[in-house]
Amino acid sequence: MSFPDLQSFLRLLDERGELLRVSTPVSRDLEITEIADRLVKKGGPAVLFENVIGSPFPLVIGMLGTADRVALSLGLPDLDALAVRVRDLIDLSGAKGVGGMLSQLPKLRDAMNLPPRRVRKAASQEVVWRGDQVDLNKLPVLKCWPLDGGPFVTLPLVITRDPETGERNMGMYRMQVMGPRETGMHWQRHKTGARHLEKARKLGKRLEVAVALGGDPALIYAATAPLPPIPGLDEFALAGFLRGQRYPLVKGVTVDLDVPANAEFILEGYVDPQEDWKTEGPFGDHTGFYTLPELYPRFHVTAVTMRRHPIYPATIVGRPPMEDAYLIEASERLFLPAAQLILPELSDYHMPPAGVAHNLVFASIKKRFPGEGYKTANGLFGLGQMMFAKVIVVLDDGVPVNNFGEVWREVARRAVPGRDTLSTRGPMDALDHSSRGWSYGGKLIIDATGKLAEELGSGTGSRQGQNEGEGGGEVPFVPRASTDLPTFEGVVAQRQSADGYWYVALDKTRPGQAQELAAAFAAHPAAAGVRHLLICDEQTDVTDDQDAWWTILNNIDAERDVWVLPHGEHRLLAWDGARKLPEEGFVRPWPPKIVMDKSVMDRVDARWHVYGLPEQWR
Structure with missing residues (x-):
């Protein structure tokens, strides 16, 4: 089942009892965040705020706030089915003869849904603001956290085109509203948008930009997916594959870019690479810490187009678990089959919420030879955005990688510090505040697989048992908790x-x-x-x-x-x-953890019954 647009998906959530409506006036300054944060951390429903103070537009948040809702949005029974569908598509075996070719027709149909299609009329252009009509303050853009530098657009689908090759890109980059017709554009150094801007600078051109808000859920997910650099595969193609039909695009009204025909809003404009960058932030980020102020490019809005009755989509990020954890889980399932083509020993992998995507990866393997755990971890470091991973734990096939406690128990049983740990260096996420240099730092591999004799220093090839010693015949380690703990300053x-x-x-x-x-x-x-x-x-x-x-x-x-x-x-x-x-020797400022103001928490507590929200989600 695919959804033609965001509002059709919301109608289904409403029918299933997974969408709550709040009609009482609510502030976009912290209050919505506090409500949404409570709901997502308890696995609660999405919320449609019908009366956001200072805006004529309703706001929806949390629509992808559980794994089941993400699967539903993609027309799947669960997220594991996504891996099955991709694996079937890339399985090229068994296509010999006429019968074999006929058996591939369903796959060919899936592949044909990849290229988007151009339409002439679009719901996303039913209303058009141009020039001085443009006022971003009319949109219910959220100030999410107390120390944020201002309101931020948190679910933008940012569309650019390579000035040299014409290659299209759509990514999700937060945008701080800095005026009625200006926002920041958070293009980090590794992002495709930043590369397009640098090419425009060398050519002496402005870079046209369009930002879609909304569209069907498959498109919103596709904007977050770390796509490999394959010619002809972009986020619209991925959305077409996920929804089972070619994605509808329409030409922008003031930019020469194709934009989603089914979006709620489109912001059109440009970034001038010759212009001075502007301070953006702080921002309470997906790491659960604030990203401190930095200079970023400025996006100038020349037009806003929208539906006649649009709904503004938003999300919040912060201390895990948050809504982004379930989008990450979808990406795990989507790219598992491709990763297994490169690393055939890989059974499964998982990026748990505590690792906020890049900080921690659990991988299980079918181990065949000494050192294969390190081989797998280094292979993962070489796969696209997995280059940002900080700690990779490798486990034996059969260890449930999505069971956080069981993985760490296996690490304590199997991985001897020093013998089964290996430090290295590489690229880091630009948001990582603790690395030795900006976007560059140390990484750790923990090999928690059962050890072969060569890995223990002996010559035979037998596997070591469940409770390993330090190697060389030393006393086995027995984990236990002490009740007599020492004191220390601080x-x-x-x-x-x-x-x-x-x-x-x-x-x-x-x-x-x-x-x-x-x-x-x-x-x-x-x-x-x-x-x-x-x-x-x-x-x-x-x-x-x-x-x-x-x-x-x-x-x-x-x-x-x-x-x-x-x-x-x-x-x-x-x-x-x-x-x-x-x-x-750490010269960069250390950022604070995200904490909501107590006054806001108290206000939401006092008003919970006014919102009409069930007590179980309070």
């Missing part, structure tokens, strides 16, 4: 788990404090049953594994901040996820 909370993890919240006040704590704790008798010492910041809830790992993964350069320390006959891995100080 430690505000700590906990040991029964599976070999020691969680510590440190209020760091001086250089080297985390290293001193790690050495002291590693030497203490309480470390006997510990495989990993996780030093977090003072805001971390050490009783919540997800919160601890989210903090750690955001706050480490994996080469600089992860060390092997001895404890008797064993070794443990210390992770320094505390804040880094200028005196430690």
Whole structure:
């Protein structure tokens, strides 16, 4: 089942009881964020705010806020079916003879749906604002978090064309509204939009830009998908494949770009590469931390087109889990078959929400030879945007990669620090605040597969058992939790788990404090049953594994901040996820974690019954 537009999908959600309507006036300044954040973290329904203060347009948020809704939006029973569909499309075997060719007709039909089609009339151009009519402040653009630099368009489908090749691109880049006809354009250095702008600069041209808001859910998802550089495959082609029919496009009214005919709004305009960039931010980002102010290009809006009765689509990002986690899960399923063509040993992989996409990848493999775990991890680092991955954990086939706790128990059982860990370096996400350099830093591979004798230093080829020693016949490691935990300057909370993890919240006040704590704790008798010492910041809830790992993964350069320390006959891995100080050579400002203002939380609590929302989602 495909949806011709956003509003048809919302009607289905309404029929299924997965869309709530709020008719009371609600502020776009933080209040909608607080409501939406509560709902998405509890797996709640989408919300249509019909009366946003200061805007004539309704706003919908959370429509893709569960894995089931993402699957529904793509016409699938579940997200695993997406991998099955892609695997069937790329399976080229069995096509011999006339019978074989006939058997491929369903695949050919799928492939024919890839190119978009041009239409002359479009719902997205029923109303047109030009010139001085354009006023972005009339749109219900959200200020999402307290320290944000202003309101941000959070679900934009940004369309550009390569000035040299004509290649089209559509990506999702946040846009801070800076005036009635101007926004920032958050094109990071690795993004295709930034490459198009640089080419326009060299040619001395403006870069035309169109921004779609809405369209059917397949198009919204396609804008987030990290497509490989295959000629003829763009986001519109992917949307056509997902929806089972060619995507309808119409020429813009003031730009020579094709835009979605079924969108709710289209913003048309340009970015001038000769113009000075403007400070954008801060912004409460998908990492759960604020991205601090930086210079970015300016997008000038020359026209806004829209439906007669449009709905403004929005999302929020922040501390996981958020709506983007389910879009990431869809991309995992979409690209698993292609990854398996390159890495045939790969059984499955998962990017858990605590890793906010790039910080953590779990991969399971059918292991055949020594070192295959490292081979797989390095292969993953070479696959498109997987180059940004910070920590990759490789596991044996059969370990459920989507079971966060089971994966880390397997790591404690199978991976000996130093022997089965490997540091390297490479590109990092430009939003990573802890890396040694901007968009460049350390990475870590953890090989938690069962070991072959060659990997243990002996000559035969047998597999090591479930509970491995340090190698060389040493005493097996037995995870256990100690009740006699030491004190240390700045430690505000700590906990040991029964599976070999020691969680510590440190209020760091001086250089080297985390290293001193790690050495002291590693030497203490309480470390006997510990495989990993996780030093977090003072805001971390050490009783919540997800919160601890989210903090750690955001706050480490994996080469600089992860060390092997001895404890008797064993070794443990210390992770320094505390804040880094200028005196430690870290010159960039350290960003704060995203926290909602208590006054806003109290206001939403007091008004919950006024919104008419069910108490279970409060």
